[in-house]
Amino acid sequence: MKFLIYGAGVIGSIFAGKLASSGCDVTVLARGKRFNELKKHGVILMQPGAKKQEQVFVKVIDTLTPEDIYDYIIVVMQRTQVDTVLPVLSQNKSPNIVFVVNTAAGYDSWAEAVGEKRLMFGFPSAGGERQNGQVNYFIGKGFMRIFQTTTFAEYSGKTTQRLDVLVQIFRKAGIPAVITRNMDNWQKNHVAMVTSIGNALYRYDGDNYALSHSYKDVRLMISGIKEGFSVLSRLDIQITPTKLYFFKLPTGLLAIIFQVFMGTKLAEITMAKHTVAAKDEMKALQDEFDILIRKSGMITPSINQLRKNLIF
Template sequence: MKILIYGAGVIGSIFAAKLSLSGQDITVLARGKRLQEIRDAGIVLRSPETRKEEVVRVKTIESLPPGEKYDYILLAMQRTQVDAVLEHLSQNSTENIVFIVNTAAGYDEWKNAVGTERLLIGFPSAGGERNDGVVSYFIGRGLVRMFQTTTFGEISGERTGRVDDLIEIFNLAGIPSVFCSDMDAWQKTHVSLVTCIANALYGHDCDNRKLAASWSDVEEMVLGIKEGFIVLRKLGIRPTPRKLIFFRLPTCVLTAFFKIIMGTKIAEITMAKHCMVAKTEMIALQGEFDQLIEKSGVKTPHIDLLRSNLAKPTPGEKASHK
């Protein structure tokens, strides 16, 4: 398959490298320093556990020509970066454009830009951080899939051949992937989760182990997530995927469980490190979910308290102000 990865951040780099290693024809669209890093040294992935590095050479471009057609374009970037690239995507003739982007706001804007018939939705179970051109990464496998698996679907909910092909490609690349018939519900659920977790981390300088040491703050995070699910149900949206039904367990049980989870290396790589560099996105996502809260009429005191942590500067913001 001829695939363009549009965006060379952590997720784009992981996907580009793993898909290329599995035999796909991969091109990466990147700009500035990141483009030069990839051209000079390739995509460098490092396992945080083993410290083993993989160096993968891929083709690169810095702009998307209207006439250059791919089997798939995978748009992998933060929510706040998407608007700037919609016009370029609209002018390209590729028939399958996959938005791998966090949002709780629905897809009308994206449908208007590229057309309903070209639009697919996905979301990764992967994460990490990039330093000096090296991506320390994690892919959701095993027990982690209890929370989240890389997921793809059509906005219509139909299971189509192009979705099945995409899932097969990712599975062959070692990125466990599944189908979802309601990606909008899936993403709204994910935003309700990730905003509470991120806001709890912002209350502890994005230090997951400090958060894990506080029963009361982990409990507040769990209560916020439960409130978010109440909001979704009030709007007729079933929290998705169904395996998240375990959030109906007693708060004390979930708090004990998340105290363990938040103290792990996985939480550091996939949650804390991301929150450190993605605060602008988290503010935008919280704003999107706040619109759902307002529409539902549900009182959300725990989410309100967690939201107040967005006003606290991250360690990086503190350093920049010195």
């Protein structure tokens, strides 16, 4: 099975390394310094607490031509970057293009660019940071799956053979994966969460440990998330996945739980580091969610208060 990972950041590197280690034929599209790092040293992964690096050599390209055919192209990049690659993807003839991109704005422009029949989606339960060519990473397993599991979907919402194959390949690579029938709902719910979490962290310059010491600000963060879900409910967008009904617990109880979580290394790796590294994307996601707020006609005082932290 031939994969192209279009984007060589943290998530792209994790996917590339794990898929290649499991026996897939993996090519990574990268540019500049990252292209040279991958050419010379391959993908270097390191889990927290591990004693040894995982080093996997993959093919590396810096340009995708129309004739470069892969079984799956997995587009892994920030929301602010994806529109620039749509013309290239539209010309390529590969049959399956999987957008692993955070958005609350729907998929019309992507469907127009690559065609509805080729369009698939994914979202990772993985993260970390890249330092000196090495990716220090985590993958959502065990307890972490309470919050999120790597998820894939078809544009049509159907469960197809190619979708089942993709999920099985990821599971074989050590990345637990599931299917959703409505990725648009799934992602809108995700953005409702991450915008409030990110904006709460920005008050403390991305320091999750500092945030964990403020019950008031963590409670405001939880109130913002709940307001976000209420906005979606007003627009007849269901909570997806169902595990997010966890947020129906009392605000005070959730604030205590998240105070504890925000004081952990896991919160630093899974939330804080990405928030700091992706300010432009977080601003774009807030802008997208603000459109939904206006459509709902709801008043969102907690979200409004948290949004002020985006001024940096």
